[in-house]
Amino acid sequence: MMRGVTRRPLLGLVIPAAVAVLFIALPLIGLLVHVDWGNLPADISSTDVLTALRLSLECSLIAVAIALVIGVPLAYLLARTSMPGRRILRALVTLPLVLPPVVGGIALQSAFGRTTPIGTVLDHFGIVLPFSTAGAAIAEAFVGFPFLVITVDAALRQRDDHYEEVAATLGARPWRRFWRVTLPLAAPSIAAGAALCWARALGEFGATITFAGSFPGTTETLPIAAYSSFEGSGQVGEAITLSLLLLAISVLVLVALRDRWLGALR
Amino acid sequence: MTLHARILRRLGSLELDCEVEMQPDITVAVLGPNGAGKTTLLRIIAGLLPLDDGRVEVDGAVFEDTASRSWMTPEERRIGYLFQDHGLFPHMTVLENVAFGLRARGVDRRTARMRAGEWLDRVDLAAHASSRPSALSGGQTQRAALARVLVTEPRVLLLDEPLAAVDASGRIELRRALREHLGTFSGVRMLVTHDPLEAAALADRVVVLESGRVTQEGPFTEVTARPRSPWIARMAGLNLLRGRVSNDALTMDDGFALTVASQVTGPALATIHPRAVALYRQAPDGSPRNVLRCQVAGVDPEGDRWRIRLDGPVQLVAEVTPAAAAELRLAEGGGVFAVVKATEIEVYEL
Secondary structure (H helix, E strand, C coil), rough: CCCHHCCCCHHHHHHHHHHHHHHHHHHHHHHHHHCCCHHHHHHHCCCCHHHHHHHHHHHHHHHHHHHHHHHHHHHHHHHCCCCCCHHHHHHHHHHHHHHCHHHHHHHHHHCCCCCCHHHHHHHHEEEEEEEECHHHHHHHHHHHHHHHHHHHHHHHHHHHHHHHHHHHCCCCCCHHHHHHHHHHHHHHHHHHHHHHHHHHCCCCCCCCHHHCCCCCCCCCCCCHHHHHHHCCCCHHHHHHHHHHHHHHHHHHHHCCHHHHHHHHHC | CEEEEEEEEECCCCEEEEEEEEEECCCEEEECCCCCCHHHHHHHHHCCCCCCCCEEECCEEEEEECCEEEECCCCCCCCCEEECCCCCCCCCCCCHHHHHHHHHHHCCHHHHHHHHHHHHCCCHHHHCEEEEEEHHCCCHHHHHHHHHHCCCCEEEEEEEEEEEEEEHHHHHHHHHHHHHHHHCCCEEEEEEECCCCHHHHHHHHEEEEECCCEEEEEEEEHHHHHCCCCCHHHHHEEEEEEEEEECCCCEECCCCCEEEEEEEEEEEEEEEEEHEEEEECCCCCCCCCCEEEEEEEEEEECCCCEEEEEECCCCEEEEEEEEHHHHCCCCCEEEEEEEEEHHHHEEECC
């Protein structure tokens, strides 16, 4: 009975809530309305769009790879050890999430720019990060990898180390426990974190354009291409096609993760 | 193969302070109420929890010694630990679970799978080799976990409440299977349980652990016949009294005395079976009997015997038939006379 009473919607809240729904839906509808559906196949298969798409996939996948290689170990250490400064480190990892991407790009530039100490050393080996495809991937990894670390860290902390203890009593040494028990059990959360990281990397704009610029075929990824055609050449149609492509990918990630990510929020 | 452990470990409000010695080829049950430190004891022997002070040794191999700061990791100890929740890896098949310990100890994949398969056969799970643990019933899970432990041929077998996670219907059959497999294992076998029935059915010897201390040990029948703590007496279903015996009188701390017939003198314990406590509405007269004026503190109907809790000079439990209970008009707070024959009081040295 209490439930019935407390579950009756407050009219005063329904209106702003409806506005919220429209706020999300209207821009999407606007985008769909402006798509030139007849020419869509031709637009998508244009060389410019395909180049941007290929570059975007390349950079974002490299970014995910970087995030996996350095992010999973970090998440493990954060979740399973009592190393000092863990809380500070956790806060530091989340920083790229709230940092304006442009600031991230400038920060990357000041760390890895050609005139910086690290940049000079890399230059010596013929590696130039700023305004290169590798630089774009690095910028995307910088912005995307906190998603992976946070997801995996949370999943590891949610489960205690009981199965690792079981493995130890069965004779498994630490590395075997990590590979055979910890990693497989964390696999769903690693996949979810990687997908989120990938989606974020794919949509990355600010840090990438600041650190890597917008050179077609080298660093002009999908979002940057969309922005350039919208702002620079006034080709709104192409911008909308590119946006639709990005929207489709986002929806795809959401669908793929609906149980993992949305399920947890339900 | 003998296990010797001298253990001191504080954990929260628990202080585990005990010394245990376990001989091979017999099953020892560590019996005690919840929170007595039973699982803590197992975890220490397994190396999952370090000691504050003490030493754990199996057949000359020092697992841990705080004096010499030696410490063997759990994976080096070659123990078999059957966890209370059985701990089957959810991401592996049953066969992979059973083969895990062999693989971890360097057995090649083919041999490991073959030997795991043989063990699954022995515990009647061959048909479930490629199932996930989540598809198994409670009893099957327990057998799979047992196979996973035994296939590695450990030198010490530790079982934590092996039947607790299994529903009552499968327990009898499982207890039989467990006893059979325990019989084939030569080494130190140690199980912890809070269930006296489990201890009686599976163990040759019991060690009673209460609040981190060993209160009694010995063969099950001996322990329950002559309990040395109120918990054991309750578990055995006996009334336990403590006092001093002289001139056929057992005198309690508060000065109350019961007539007993015993050779023992000095500080002593005494048990009275609840059925030996007879109840009357009027004080009966006659021979060398103890008559206690009591109040009924509670009535617990249990099948065809009702347990009557009595408050009086001493606290007693009497067992009567429902008919007798009705005839005596027993009700909480009512007065009643409890009569115990001197010969029904079992006295033994403290």
